[in-house]
Amino acid sequence: MNAPHLPLPGDARIERLAIVGVGLIGGSLAAALREAGRVDTVVGIGRSQATLDEAIRLGLIDHGFTDAATGVRGADMVVLAMPVGQTGRMLATIAPGVGPRTIVTDAGSTKSDVVAAAREHFAAHMRQFVPAHPIAGDEKSGPSAARANLYRGRNVVTTPLAETDAAAVARVEAMWRSAGAVIHRMTPQQHDDVFATVSHLPHLLAYALVAQVALDPDHERLFSYAASGFRDFTRIAGSHPEMWRDIALANREALLNRLDGYTAQVAQLRAALVTGDGAALERTFALAKDARAEWLRRTGQG
Amino acid sequence: MNAPHLPLPGDARIERLAIVGVGLIGGSLAAALREAGRVDTVVGIGRSQATLDEAIRLGLIDHGFTDAATGVRGADMVVLAMPVGQTGRMLATIAPGVGPRTIVTDAGSTKSDVVAAAREHFAAHMRQFVPAHPIAGDEKSGPSAARANLYRGRNVVTTPLAETDAAAVARVEAMWRSAGAVIHRMTPQQHDDVFATVSHLPHLLAYALVAQVALDPDHERLFSYAASGFRDFTRIAGSHPEMWRDIALANREALLNRLDGYTAQVAQLRAALVTGDGAALERTFALAKDARAEWLRRTGQG
Structure with missing residues (x-):
């Protein structure tokens, strides 16, 4: 440092x-x-x-x-x-x-x-x-x-x-x-992987969720029950579309790699849901909650 | 009303x-x-x-x-x-x-x-x-x-x-x-679909992203570059793991349905990335940004 x-x-x-x-x-x-x-x-x-x-x-x-x-x-x-x-x-x-x-x-x-x-x-x-x-x-x-x-x-x-x-x-x-x-x-590759993971991927995922809701025939009802959790999760979907189009394309390789890793993580949770494997769901949720709390502590945010 | x-x-x-x-x-x-x-x-x-x-x-x-x-x-x-x-x-x-x-x-x-x-x-x-x-x-x-x-x-x-x-x-x-x-x-089904969409699904997605980062060998470096966008996107991953395990299982059917719809939306963005279709990316990003801004306006948050 x-x-x-x-x-x-x-x-x-x-x-x-x-x-x-x-x-x-x-x-x-x-x-x-x-x-x-x-x-x-x-x-x-x-x-x-x-x-x-x-x-x-x-x-x-x-x-x-x-x-x-x-x-x-x-x-x-x-x-x-x-x-x-x-x-x-x-x-x-x-x-x-x-x-x-x-x-x-x-x-x-x-x-x-x-x-x-x-x-x-x-x-x-x-x-x-x-x-x-x-x-x-x-x-x-x-x-x-x-x-x-x-x-x-x-x-x-x-x-x-x-x-x-x-x-x-x-x-x-x-x-x-x-x-x-x-x-x-x-290295340029390390840099691009880091920002694909902690910035570019979350932007893409937030845009996708709001688009899913907006494109639903029932979007008015859905939005009317969205609360603070939805608001914070989607805050970055308020970002500039052209700028994020350019960033996504410029960092395409790293972003695709991390997106595929994310899709695999979500598929694991889906499988646990399908089989009713509550222990697996709770394990992943708890891992995430603890890791996030540790991150907030280390960075003086928690 | x-x-x-x-x-x-x-x-x-x-x-x-x-x-x-x-x-x-x-x-x-x-x-x-x-x-x-x-x-x-x-x-x-x-x-x-x-x-x-x-x-x-x-x-x-x-x-x-x-x-x-x-x-x-x-x-x-x-x-x-x-x-x-x-x-x-x-x-x-x-x-x-x-x-x-x-x-x-x-x-x-x-x-x-x-x-x-x-x-x-x-x-x-x-x-x-x-x-x-x-x-x-x-x-x-x-x-x-x-x-x-x-x-x-x-x-x-x-x-x-x-x-x-x-x-x-x-x-x-x-x-x-x-x-x-x-x-x-x-109806009970409408209720469960609404909350699967605007609450349960975002929780699952936020848990998955933090888990992906936490399970990466490079997690220390990744977390060290996470900023306010990541923090807000993952705020709901700080929620109680047992409670959300129970909610996910209790609302399994609606949640799986909405998760699959989300995965399809993300797959469309992935395809646009792969083919370098910037117009498609921008269209979805702009649709999301506008719909979110309209939601904030209607609910007096924006």
Whole structure:
């Protein structure tokens, strides 16, 4: 476990930071690094001039560019903070502007697909590319939602590859530590499996239950008896459909694997129900209840 | 929809109420009817003399009996408020003490199994038996948790049968209205299907997900990245394992039916994932999100 706010090596200072997508994620990183005095110049890259102007007005960035290849020129650090599905195209776009000392990292919530996109569109620069995922978010979005403390005490996962330059990884991790984050390293596959299990799968399952009720001819009666248990179980089915479509597709392999494991677990419970095996049902229910209580205790939630 | 606090017919007054199981559910009903001035004498029946003494001390009941057949003698209304799995045995026990004017009702959270138990153990008295389910609860239990306002504005489902005496149904519904509840009538099958869908199935699904994570060799890492979405989705997996074992078994048929419908819904999402059909995923996610938002709006939660 890495403590935040470690003294940084001298080269952790960023001279020119280019943020592609100045919303909550990118804007908050810029704000945090400015507050920590770890960056000289921040450049924002986005499709909308109005958003870039707003980010300048808010003091998040110094300059804005709608042309990404131009925007990244001269940057020693480039952070991709736009929707993960655009990663391949954006890497291809910025490749001509990337110099030999430029480090490129991302903030995508899936990693195997980002690595595949990089291998396809950024092959000449793989040494300089550090896949990463800051685990933070907020209900709000856009530059006005950005805040310097978004990453304080939050986890950032880096998934360096065999070909990734060690110094580039150290620079990216130092940057996130400057923003207050705690760094964890995994392989892209480990990362994707973890989030398939504890986030992407529950989203899919919650969407499926609400869809089942909504598509039932008796849906009005069914909904009228739904109470707080149903409300909490399905809270994540209130999430953004396009975003979760993209995440599900981007993490398809890991999600299918975990979904099949889940289906097998449910099939065991079904078999116990069919045979009236109350002991088996109770064993699984108790195992789950105890494991969850232990998790809440360990994480200070229970 | 029935408004609470309707003026009651004169015969809604209960002369001698016998409550089997003086805990949260039975004790709160006694307290509410006393407060409304709708009952003359309340008799409590329980296995523990200490609990009965406590209920007398709390003013919930006037007399306590550990022998159920003796306890129900002379009662015009008997309410079964002990665990639903004991219904058949309890009906057999009290049958000798039940007179021709005695009405018997229950508070079990499943209904088809209660009706089956009644047909088996209470066959001679089916006219007098009114299956019912008050939808109310609390974290706490026991007589000390009982409170007169537990049922105010809450739903009570009655599931009268073809052979149930209409006057008996009216008496039971008037009793619950006196406690502040809103009455809904369904068939036992409708009732069980509704609660299988919005309550029992989500419990089973939440238990299954936590069990899947807990049984994984990588469970420590997986749990360490679980966040608020996982916590809310699995909140009901913190529920009492024995109680949910009993509910799952008691409502087995409806639960299996809804579980299979759910599995089919999940299989559709799986197929869309496999073929990369983003439009199908998004359609289902958006349908769920919109239906949930509409439900929250209608119920004043959103």
